[in-house]
Amino acid sequence: MAMELHDFCSTSGVVIVAGKGGVGKTTVTAALATAAARAGASVLIIEVEGKSGISTALGLPDLEYEEQEARPGLRARTLTPDHALLEYLEDRGLKRVSKQLVRSGALDVVATAVPGMKDILVLGKVKQIERTGVADLIIIDAPAAGHAITFLLSARGLLDAVRVGPVRKQAADVLEMLSDPKRCRVMLVTLPEETPVNELVDTAFALEDRVGVKLMPVVVNAVPGDLALVGTTAAEDAAAAGLAAPPEAAALDAAAAFRHERHELARTQAARLASLLPLPQISLPFVFGEIGPIQVGQLADAFASGVAALPGPAT
């Protein structure tokens, strides 16, 4: 039975998109968000680590703490640890102290004393946003893979380190959200290349075993499409079409061979990923050139077809 995009997107309230640096995590975030918004969901993208390029992909100016609308039903904002911390203290009536703490640098010391403190503040804020129900789907553009594990492990680590107080409560609430697949799942992204595939597999097992978070289908990004041009040469095609041999024959053949080779490599790596990790895959095509709103729109289509082809419905 095929899965509807709408069902796919509404399975969890929060989707955390994670992957090694350079695999196109941000592009995938934008494509998923666009696909979900088109399917009628109200979507909020939250960028948690510096400038990720999501604003360019969506055709927005640099993101800010305040939400911006990219298209009807699709909004985006940032959420930095510093902001989350200030807000956390302000919510508890400590606004004046918080300014002083930031100025004196004492906050850095405390944040260092409690590993994962900043991460838990960010995730705590995500949880708070989730609870207010401002969007059907909240998509988090997560830190790069290594850090993503630390990021998501922060709740468990903090429960061990801090025995009392509101931060402990915060950590417990975050952990509850992370381990409830109806509220939160993680979507891992990779390129169809050896090293990124290996790292994705390691990350996947670490997240399931150590964080207890439910994984969505993995996204294999930038897969070159097959042009099925092998078997003949440009000169042979020209002859068969009743044309003179093209002057660029050598370059045409080399480009077709290059494309074919990359396509085959991607297939091999996707198959290897499937054998190492028992999760369904969604593949997105390689995009020639820069990723802007038009390309994101095309990738959203590809995403929707990928979801439709999944064995479903998801559990």
Place this chain on the structure above:
Amino acid sequence: MSIDRLIDQSHVVVCCGTGGVGKTTTSAVLALAAARRGRNAVVVTIDPAKRLADTLGLEELGDTAREIARDRWDPSGIAPPAGRLSALMLDTRATFDGLVHKHAESPEQAERILANRFYRNIAGALSGTQEYMAMEKLHELHDEGGFDIIVVDTPPTRHALDFLDAPARLTRLLDNRIFRLLMVPSRRSLRLASLAVQTFLRTVAKVIGSEVIDDIVAFFRAFEGMEQGFRERAVNVLELLAAPTTAFVLVTSPRRDAVGEAEFFAERLRESELSVDALIVNRVHPDFGVQSTPFELRARAREIGRREIAVGETEASARLALRYENLADYVSLAQHERDELARAGDRIGAGVVTFVPSLAHDVFDIAALDAVGRHLVG
């Protein structure tokens, strides 16, 4: 300056760049190329992919550089006899522990610090610690290693250049007024500080509990007397980075976000009065050496597609048109990448911009490292 001259003349090469651009591989390539040119080279890597680590003989984290047997990196025996290649994988924690041992006034002081929970968090988690320890390791190899050239990889984060202000960062931590006051048990200063300290303690205790405070206070007490050594060391590291024989190499891919990060790093270096010596661009797409523009190639594809054709020629004709489209896609991509990068190179002020083509396989073994090296070194 060409990459050849850079690896012939530099004593230190720092490779910077964002994640996923092949920075660790490039570091290994440069060290191998230097060894091939007769230099005693060492590469300091951070978290290499497993197969690259195996190639470099880095089965585990190592605090010390290990030489790679000559027959492994030069099986055909063509490198000059003076050429040597060593590698080490940074162990942030062990390096930090070593630093504490070095600067402690007594073994007991060192032990007290190493056992402190707050220290253990700093050593593992303080933003910039990994970066700072990479530089510490660099300085140690410079002082004690006897290497001609040291190639250092940096962590794949936006904060990779935080080591530039690591001295200030560490000093700020050690100088923190509130914590200094906590350290001094004199009644007078406690009274002076009482308001700030008590407010702070109350707040922190409310949020995370008082145990954490006890750890912090114990750490600062244990650390007393060691700040000077740490500070001097940090200053020495900065001097080494500013030396004329130190080169900074930015590594990027042609992706717009990666190029943006490279420019961010260049700006960061400029703020510290350091300059970028080379920009290495990995994974650029081939243009297949065509003279025609993508526009002409696409026009040709359309022309072929539109022709009146006889039955039986349709399929071959469509295939030929598709070949032209495909070539146009790659030529257009390759030109776009090269234009963008030439402009970025100008903005960055890199003396040399070098391209490494997109390779069909990940680079793991010595032969592949050499193959990349041939694109960098003439």
